Amino acid sequence: MTQDELKQKVAHAALPYVKDVGIIGVGTGSTIKHFINYLADIKGEIEGAVSSSEGTTEHLKKVGIPVLDLNAVGPLQVYVDGADEINPLKQLIKGGGAALTREKIIAAASEKFICIADGSKRVDVLGAFPLPVEVIPMARSYVARELVKLGGQPVWREGCVTDNHNHILDVHGFSIAEPIALERTINNITGVVCVGLFAARPADIVLVSDGEQIITF
C-alpha cells in the first residue's frame, strides 16, 4: 500500500467516531482530505463542522458540509485530525501544513481528540520532524535566537504565511525527552503564537494504519 492509501484507510476507520455527534471538529492535511471525502458520504447525518484552516473550510464547503464558528457552538464532542509525529503517550508534533494554532484551539475545545495517521508517523521520541512554531512576524528573529538558546536550530519557512497572517519557524535538532516542559517553555517566549507540540493536551485516541491493520491506542 502507498502512503496515500494508508492515509485513506485510516481516514475511513475514523468514521464510527463521528456518528451521532452533531458538530465535528475537523483538522487539516492530506489525511484529513480523505476524511472529508468520506464525511461527504454521510453528510446527512452531520450537523456541521468547525474547521481548523482556510483549506479545510474550502473543502468542507465544496462537499456540502456547513462550516460553523467555534464561538457559536460551545464545546465539541469530537475533533479528528492528523499528525506529523506521534509518541506512545499520544503526544504529537503538528503543523507541517502550518495550521497548528487553529488546530490546537479546536483540540483544546474538544472532549475527544481522535488522531489519524499512517504508520510512518509513530516514533518513540518526538523531534525528528522539525518542530513548527508560529510567530508574530516582527518577533521572528528574536524568537529564533531564543530557540537556539534552547538547543534548537530554527529555520524560517520562507514564503509561508499562516491563516492568522503569521510566520513559521521549523526547529530542527530537538530530541524531545520532556514534551510538556518544552511546550510550556516555548509558549512562554514573547512573540510565539503557538508551538506545534501537542503534549499538555495530547490525543485521546490514535488510529494508525499499518499495512492492512488499523492499530488503535
Ligand SMILES: O=C[C@H](O)[C@H](O)[C@H](O)COP(=O)(O)O
Ligand atoms: O498543519 C498541519 C497539520 O498539523 C497536519 O495535521 C499534519 O501536518 C499532518 O498532515 P498530513 O495528514 O498531510 O500528513
